[in-house]
Amino acid sequence: MSLTDGETRRYHDTVRADVDTDTGVAWLVMEADENDVNAFTATSVDALTEAVTDLREDVECLVLYGERDFSVGADLIDVQDTPQELRPPKIDNTAAASNRFIQTLRSLDAPVVAAVVGTAAGGGLGFALACDMIAMQESATLDTAYARIGLTPDNATPFFLTRAVGPYQARDLLFDPRPISAAEAKNLGITDRIVGGSNAEFRDEVSELASRLAMGPTDVYGKIKTLVDSSFHSRLDEHLELERDMIRDASESDTFDEGLKAFAEKRDPDWE
Template identity: 35%
Template sequence: MAETTAAEGPTILLEVREAVAWLTLNRPERLNSFTTRMHEELRAALDRVEAGRAEGTIRVLVITGAGRGFCAGQDLSDRAVAPGAQAPDLGESIEKNYKPLVLRLRRLELPVIAAVNGVAAGAGANLALACDLVFAARSASFIESFAKLGLIPDTGGTWVLPRLVGLARAMGLSLLGEKLSAEEAERWGLIWKCVEDEALLPTVREVAERLAQGPTFGYAMTKKALLVSGTNDLATQLDLERDLMSACGRSEDYREGVQAFLEKRQPRFRGR
């Protein structure tokens, strides 16, 4: 199937409610698999999220999929190779699209939640794992499907999988390409929580809105510290904790949190 045309509507939907940006991958007829156009629209949507974060109107990002799937990875028909034709440079696609996407999500100074509503395969699975919190419907599944095409896990898969589940399980997932249920993914520590299908969006909404009302400056500093902890030695990490704690101590959120505690009231955080 050819890439969706502009007349068929946007491939990315973005809605902001209660300071939460809901970003929906919107190619349900193709299980929300990625095309060049979809990457372009995703970059534009993330520009809006970053602008909203700077203005204080967006404090949490949720990523989910339309229809019955989260994301089936790359749409192979978008870069199909005809017999005898020159092979595409898949590394170029990584450099232009998937690498900057993962780094951008990791560097966003707000919590990023994946609401995995169905199958998450290939780059789609690793897109979900690039988020800070991953909730999955019980019927959802994760598949590192790259080996079936003679490829390696991309979109950060070779980095995140061993850190989340250990080398033995990362090898099994990557070489065998077997489906991992959401329930098993939770048991393995691959994701944060598996919930009943009908509870997925209400659960994510409650968590996202709670985070949006919280000290998001501190959340951003926590995210920064945890994401580099795997490559820092202890002394370097302690120095980073010192520096980030100094920044937190100068924030409006910290002053408000202390004042609210002393006054025995709910804090009104502003994310500054």
């Protein structure tokens, strides 16, 4: 399905995508429910996966955003209302849905930016960490949350958190959950983009970032993601060979051809 200018697509009562064909940017929005709580269920997470799958061929940059809060994690009220013996399948269904979403999100060549307002807690933090970049409103917070309610972490939270801050700091944050301010998140290396001001000003700033990224070479972005991810598990010789293979393949692409022409003509490249 192709994007149309200013289109909004609805995937669930609490999941929509605001898309702009002019920029190639799509905002995938997690909405608060009727109780003004931005929590997710297996059904709403499956809708997020459907949205990413639907948008993947059309967008040049995806922004993951939650209204009011980025996401407070799974719907604990729903879990609390479930008899104890029936909780494991409910939790498992939600975890399976989240795993599908994260893997689909990570498979995009296009850059994915988490735009965090309010709080990103529990599984919501995992969703933010699964993105390529995290932008935070100055008043926003992050919170691992899990140990506070007697649960082990999921949604790849320990996977990405450990890579961002190291194992000792990751254990500290997971053992002792607490609100992590935007300033602390920057010091920890989780984000380098903090925006003050109102929610509207934050969205404007993230939109400018997303538009810049959308104008870039998406195929190159996808290869950069592969190189960064492989650096965590490859030996140096393996990684050097992967770099060599990729730069050799990229050198015969139309993308590089346009980059060379733009360099010679002293102009910005026109990535199609």
